[in-house]
Amino acid sequence: MISARNLHCSRDGNVILDAVDLDVPNGETVGLVGPNGSGKTTLLRLLYGACTPDEGTILLDGTDVRQFKQGQLARRIAVVPQERPATYSQTLADMVMLGRMPHQGLISPHKTSDYQAVVEALEEVGLLALAERHINSLSGGEMQRALIARALCQQVDHLLLDEPTNHLDLRYQLDVLAMIRDLPGTKVVVLHDLNLAARFCDRIAVMDNGRIVATGQPDRVLRGDLIQSVYQVSMVRLHAPGGQIHLSFDRLSQASTLMELQS
Incomplete structure (x- = not known):
């Protein structure tokens, strides 16, 4: 299990994470979603010890991650970052x-x-x-x-992935996320595609401006009002044959945008 409590992180005077709490139970796949700049990658980096929070605690199976040496942590957590290998001679x-x-x-x-x-x-x-x-x-x-x-x-027992579906065609997006979901242990996945998050994650944490504004099962979290507030788009749920839910998005109307600005 991975747990984060009251995480605060800032860079150059800018608040990146503000009072973030997160629990990832064993066997679950938790998706981190939210607009660009909402703090998803920073939170992931904190969870695997690539950087340290200004405040707060991260527990790995009940032990503070700061107590692990780098090699010990690598035997417990595997990471798929956005960065590509620096060397190509292999x-x-x-x-x-x-x-x-x-x-x-x-x-x-x-x-x-x-x-x-x-x-x-x-x-x-x-x-x-x-x-x-x-x-x-x-x-x-x-x-x-x-x-x-x-x-x-x-x-290892814990797998953290930052946008693992980048560059993948449709088949491998589905194959890779299905494989990740079925792995044992804890999995934390940063995703941009809310339909993929809804289909393959046990729970979703929605981030906005450095905070987790909602967390829970996809059908409870991916609500039209929340998505409109966080992403500034409208959302409609469509039910495909077989019971699969598909989320459809559109730009807000000009009237809705004006109402948002005036509120």
């Missing part, structure tokens, strides 16, 4: 093998279990046939799936 398999580093000594040779973990991770994301390709030859979508495979290769 094969896809070699890059995914980096996910095994937290489980190895500094000069330990790779074991059979390490190679098996790489194969399984590449199979999960549909890239096993490209294992020997250099990563500088991968498309944007293939690279995104490679980063997810590297995280899977760590074989």
